[in-house]
Amino acid sequence: MGNERIIGATGLEQETGLGKDLLRKWRARYGFPIPEYVREQGGWLYTDQQITQLRLIRRLLDGGFRPGQIVGAPTEHLTALLASLPCGGEICCERPVIEELIELLASNAIEALDERLERERRKCSAREFVIDLLAPLTTAVGDAWAAGKLAIYQEHLCSSLLMARLNEELRGLQAQPNYPRIIFATPGEETHVLGLLMARVVLADSGAECLDLGAQVPAEELNQAAQACRADMVALSFSFAYPRRKVRPELLRLRHLLPASVAIWAGGKGVEAIRRPPAGVSLFSDLGRAAEMLHELAGVRS
Amino acid sequence: MGNERIIGATGLEQETGLGKDLLRKWRARYGFPIPEYVREQGGWLYTDQQITQLRLIRRLLDGGFRPGQIVGAPTEHLTALLASLPCGGEICCERPVIEELIELLASNAIEALDERLERERRKCSAREFVIDLLAPLTTAVGDAWAAGKLAIYQEHLCSSLLMARLNEELRGLQAQPNYPRIIFATPGEETHVLGLLMARVVLADSGAECLDLGAQVPAEELNQAAQACRADMVALSFSFAYPRRKVRPELLRLRHLLPASVAIWAGGKGVEAIRRPPAGVSLFSDLGRAAEMLHELAGVRS
DNA sequence: ATAATGCATTTGTCCGTGACAAAGAAGTGA
DNA sequence: TCACTTCTTTGTCACGGACAAATGCATTAT
Structure with missing residues (x-):
């Protein structure tokens, strides 16, 4: 097991969530990361060191740091910063x-x-x-x-x-009367489906009728589906990996497309950082609260 | 419902499987597709016409045509060509x-x-x-x-x-003795999991012990997983959308990484066009045959 | 003191171009 | 007909420039 790993820039993107263009810009601006080109493999050689640093940087960025402060920094510096973050380096094991x-x-x-x-x-x-x-x-x-x-x-x-x-x-969960019909999907660039599935189980368990469209559904298609299936609600899941700045525009666009009678709920790590939800959109960082809301909603309806 | 749709270049990529860079090149080389920039939406406006053409082009390329012959062509021309293709425009409904x-x-x-x-x-x-x-x-x-x-x-x-x-x-499928332990995954850029799941059901039904790694597993991780779990085989699924040229290199790289004792099976629409499989890799365009092979293999072992 | 506003800087993404390698096509000789 | 060698087509990447959104900072108004 060598201490270096060859990963194409695209492969590295997979691991770190940092795009090819962005890494190139960082290399130009901050002088990091500079991989070595290996002819016989036809790819770029990133050291394990660099990959570790990139992972740390990713977490620090999520924690609020700016790239200019951390992108060139040595590993020890990064880990120190990470430790100073609330709930940073620790794995939260409440149970x-x-x-x-x-x-x-x-x-x-x-x-x-x-x-x-x-x-x-x-x-x-x-x-x-x-x-x-x-x-x-x-x-x-x-x-x-x-x-x-x-x-x-x-x-x-x-x-x-x-x-x-x-x-x-x-399996075997039955939709209850007065409870809404919900379409579940993941927005444009989001590939993580686990959170979506968890939400579906919780809401289906609470009595909603659930339809799943899976991952990466463009807003236009979501609109078509909602209207064709006469859905009462659209539920979206944004994972931590979803680019922050794109969350709000995506939600706004969807809100603009969908009829006002269709509610929009969004959840997941990706929306926790959003302060105020756009008008006509509900944000949930907690599945339990979503279930409560659902019951209230059904109570009003009946 | 307008007859024009705004899709960011990335959104179009979703729909057609044609990358952003490639579309840019086509625009430069063949003068198509040229979208219109809409300031207030901050995105590119592709007409339905263009999207239809791109879909047709995609299918024609899969059918063996070269881009230079078809990329600028009018819709009627494309549909005509598609109809001339064996099993082209028709939906194959044997049953x-x-x-x-x-x-x-x-x-x-x-x-x-x-x-x-x-x-x-x-x-x-x-x-x-x-x-x-x-x-x-x-x-x-x-x-x-x-x-x-x-x-x-x-x-x-x-x-x-x-x-x-x-x-x-x-659920409830039990692995049988002498049948191999198989790791299922989708290679680097492949997000479609349905084919993989079907393969898993067929092979699990035949008696294999199946572990699923899901989508987009880099070769290195696959190797680690195979060794850690002492797998006898790695099964990959390439969908039609997988870039053809990348199939063989991906398989070769994996073959190079994995110990020789671990078999590699690959299937899906994406490998049907591959003539000869790389040494040490088995290709399947038919799940039935894969199941037969599995039984033979287990027979030899017992 | 706090909130709000306007300006300067940072930062991520996209574009057009050029380079290049892999795949396909065409030509050549046995 | 088949193998082998050129030539052409084609997809992807790198680069640098441009630009808009986000952020930070200073100033002003309440």
């Missing part, structure tokens, strides 16, 4: 279960992980299972990856496992 | 069931569609269900979309429905 689960994942004990989840599932309702266990678990897994405790493939493995579970939960 | 299902989808009768699938499901084994119904249905839906008979959102809706179904099928 010991979650730590256990992550340990299992780290040691590739997939079957054991699945069984452990099954046991936890029996202890509570579907809603609690998702809100109090799976959601925190997902963010904890993300943190553990960023901290280098998990490999990406383990995160993927976990996602896949959770998605299968969530799909199971969805 | 009338599929046509029925598509009709249901076109009229947004999702529940009815689901019930119809359920009825078909009872008639046959899981394996036949996937191979003889779902797989053809998926390609038929793609064709219907390309022909303008379905909107994208309907395709998405169908995908989501099928994925839920397939996940159900997966």
Whole structure:
């Protein structure tokens, strides 16, 4: 296992969420990161060091730092800054279960992980299972990856496992009268579906009728679908990776397209930082609150 | 409903699978497509006409035409060429069931569609269900979309429905002794997971132990996962949208990384055009054949 | 003192161009 | 007919410039 990894600029984009153009600009402006070109492989060679730094930078940017302050900085400096951030370097494990689960994942004990989840599932309702266990678990897994405790493939493995579970939960849930018909989708550039699925389980469990359009649905298509299916609501999920500045315009455009009778709910890590929602759009950073809102809404209707 | 649609270049990329850079080059080389810049929307305005042409061009390219012959051509010319293609403009509906299902989808009768699938499901084994119904249905839906008979959102809706179904099928399938442990994933830039899921159901139904890594797994991670989980095989799915030229290099790189004891199987529309597979890689355009191979392999082992 | 406004700077994305390598086509000789 | 070599087409990347949105800072008004 060498301490250098060849990754095409596009591959690096996958890992860090930092675009090709942006990395080029950084290289020009701050002199970092400068990869080495390897002829025989036909690709750029980034050192592990550089990749680590880029990951740290990504997290610091999310934490509010500006690129000019951190992009050229040495690793120690970055880690120091990260530690100074509230909830920065630490993995938030409020519940010991979650730590256990992550340990299992780290040691590739997939079957054991699945069984452990099954046991936890029996202890509570579907809603609690998702809100109090799976959601925190997902963010904890993300943190553990960023901290280098998990490999990406383990995160993927976990996602896949959770998605299968969530799909199971969805079975047999019946829509209740007076509860809205909701279309779930992920906006334009968002590929992460796990959060969306969790939301679907929670709201379906609460009695809503749910239709899923999956990932990367353009606003125009969403509008068509909402009208064709006579939906009462559109639910969107923005992950942490969604470019912040694009959230509001996307929501505004959708609000402009959709008839006023169709509500728009948006959730996920990507909208937590948004202060005031655009008019006619509801933001949720908490699935529990969304479920409450749903019940209120249905109560008014009946 | 206007006859013009605003789509950012990136949005168009979604719809047609044609990258931003490529469209720019085409515009410079062939004078097409030239969108109009709209200041107040801050985006490029592509006419429906242009989008239709681009879709047709996409299909013609898949059919073997070269860009220089078709990129500037008028719509009628393109449709004529498409009709001249074997199985070109037609939707291949070998089985009338599929046509029925598509009709249901076109009229947004999702529940009815689901019930119809359920009825078909009872008639046959899981394996036949996937191979003889779902797989053809998926390609038929793609064709219907390309022909303008379905909107994208309907395709998405169908995908989501099928994925839920397939996940159900997966439940309760037990791995059999002597059958390999397989890791499923989608390579670097591939986001389509439906084909992968179908393959997983077929092979799991045949007795393999399946682990899913989901979409967009870089070769390095795949290697790590394969070694950590002691997998016997890696199964990849390339959709029609995967850039042809990248298939072979990706497979070669993976073959180079993985230990020789780990088999590589690749399938999907994206590999059908590949004539000879790289050494040490098996290509499948047919899930049935893959299942047969699996049984042979297990027979040898036992 | 606080909030609000206007100006300067930072920063991410897109564009047009040129370079280049891989794939395809065409030509050549056995 | 097949293998091999040129020539052409074609997709992707790098580069530098341009630009708009976001941010920071200073000034003013309440």
